[in-house]
Amino acid sequence: MKRRWPEGTQFRLRLHGEERIETLDAPKGSGNRIGSESPLGQALHGWLSNPGPTVSVQVPKRKDPVIWEVLGFKLPEGEWVENRPEFWEAVKLAGLTAISVGPEKVIPIAAEMRALGLLEGELYPRSWDDLQHLIEWARSGQPPDEVVEKVAPELAYKRYLDLLNQGEYHFAPTIAALLRDRLKRPWESYHFVKEWKDRIPPENRHNLRALLTAGVGTINHLWNEGYTSDPSLLKEGLSWGKEALAIKEDPYTYCALQAVYRALNQDELADMCLEKAEKLGKPCDPRRFIRRVPIAPTADETPTDEEEGNTPF
DSSP: OOOOOOOTTTEEEEETTTTEEEEEETTTTTTSOOOOOSSHHHHHHHTTTTSSSSEEEEOOOSSEEEEEEEEEEEEETTTTTOOOOOHHHHHHHTTTHHHHHHHHHOOOOHHHHHHHHSSSSOOOSSSHHHHHHHHHHHHOOOOOHHHHHOOHHHHHHHHHHHHHHHTGGHHHHHHHIIIIIISSOOOHHHHHHHHHHTOOOGGGHHHHHHHHHHHHHHHHHHHHTSSSOOOHHHHHHHHHHHHHHHHHHHHHHHHHHHHHHHHTTTTHHHHHHHHHHTTTTTOTTSSSSSOOOOSSSSSSSHHHTEEEEEEEE
């Protein structure tokens, strides 16, 4: 997840002693326009994660970077904000939210957030309320909630992992989903499931079922998003799904499994999973994109699970 200035943001910049006001992604043809994908535009977007007095712009065919002074900025429909050092920590914490609410309001809470350990990992607050919620959560000592997962996914992950290591096994599937979806680290999610599925005690089999189902979802993600082209990973997904169903039938497991069967070109079994999920009260969404394994043009094909009599039904 990358922080980005919105279209129409204005910047007061200085280069070689000359001040100028530039507008991000203004209509083409208008003067003083910075394109988001230009070297200067990319540097300004990067400033939100690493604020300071200047931005360094690497120009093609030039050995040394061009250093632009950043004097101030103005969000669309906002007021001009001066770029000053005491504001940088707040921007590093809260990104655009710090700028939209203003330095007078956001700077005083930076010290408290530092004391509460909220400076580890990048934050993505959408509003002032999100920052307040994050502070209240850190004070409470409670597990993360959905807001914390969105605003501070890295902090939420570390807290969930601490709780899991204390025996709170019901957080295992949450961690797998958080790594895959919020933190965009699907391979780490896969390896997490692979490790923890053997560490959850037998008396917590219901938590194991949920973790295995999350793992099948992660394998689907890795396959469909092109992280891998190894069909053996899909076969591992089938194994995890069948292990989960052996603990208890669950519509979410059937929905995840149907995508694996579809990718393996076993449409009949995929349709059976859809029917099972619907009977259990959760119709799956069959419209999701599923990348299929190419069918080898040979007569000597590997038997399907159905042909081998090895189905989850």
